[in-house]
Amino acid sequence: FSAVDIQVEFMFIPWARADQYAKVGGADASCCWFEQDERKKYGYYSDPIFSYSYSFFYLKNSGFDWANLADLRGIVIGATRGYTYTKEFTEAENNKILTVHRATSDIQILKMLLYGRVQIFPLNTDVGYYLIKKEFSPEDAALITHHPKPLFKKPVHLVFPKNAEQSNRLRSLFNKGLKVILDNGRYSQIVKEYDLAE
Numbered sequence: 001f002s003a004v005d006i007q008v009e010f011m012f013i014p015w016a017r018a019d020q021y022a023k024v025g026g027a028d029a030s031c032c033w034f035e036q037d038e039r040k041k042y043g044y045y046s047d048p049i050f051s052y053s054y055s056f057f058y059l060k061n062s063g064f065d066w067a068n069l070a071d072l073r074g075i076v077i078g079a080t081r082g083y084t085y086t087k088e089f090t091e092a093e094n095n096k097i098l099t100v101h102r103a104t105s106d107i108q109i110l111k112m113l114l115y116g117r118v119q120i121f122p123l124n125t126d127v128g129y130y131l132i133k134k135e136f137s138p139e140d141a142a143l144i145t146h147h148p149k150p151l152f153k154k155p156v157h158l159v160f161p162k163n164a165e166q167s168n169r170l171r172s173l174f175n176k177g178l179k180v181i182l183d184n185g186r187y188s189q190i191v192k193e194y195d196l197a198e
Helices: 013-023 087-095 106-114 125-135 167-184 187-191
Strands: 029-031 043-045 048-058 076-079 100-103 119-126 143-148 151-162
Touching: 013 029, 043 167, 048 076, 048 106, 076 106, 076 167, 087 125, 100 106, 106 119, 106 125, 106 143, 119 125, 125 143, 151 167, 167 187
Parallel strands: 076 100, 076 119
Antiparallel strands: 029 151, 043 151, 048 119, 048 143, 048 151
């Protein structure tokens, strides 16, 4: 947005409220969302901003490995309430094929992982390491790693509420600004600065 001379005020709110803002307003845009048919009914998607990669975090000494969801049977999986992972994961959870323990926050589940109450935890890879570094001692942080095979990797977007008059104009300006920073190298600098996956 700054590349097209628009100042932004950021609000950090729970996911459910951010989704409501994307739906009915309350903010000019909401971030960061995967494309879903349901959300397309009430929101305009920006061009892709970057990709979220979700990986399974686990204790290094557990020797965890996986190739497909069938390999996760009998493993106690931590998951955050309100998060949707993949359609297949949700179906396997709902059909009790997978043993999934839901908790209210990522931090709570990372602590459960550390104390052996869950064995693996699917989490945005960048967010996972940020939280581990921020919340745990270096000694505890060193016990946790992630599996190189992601559960999924998908692009995320800003969503602008369809019921707001200025949404199409703001989306167009955002997309223009995103192209500017992609072309001038600023995007790559940001990715490097925050150690994000492009």
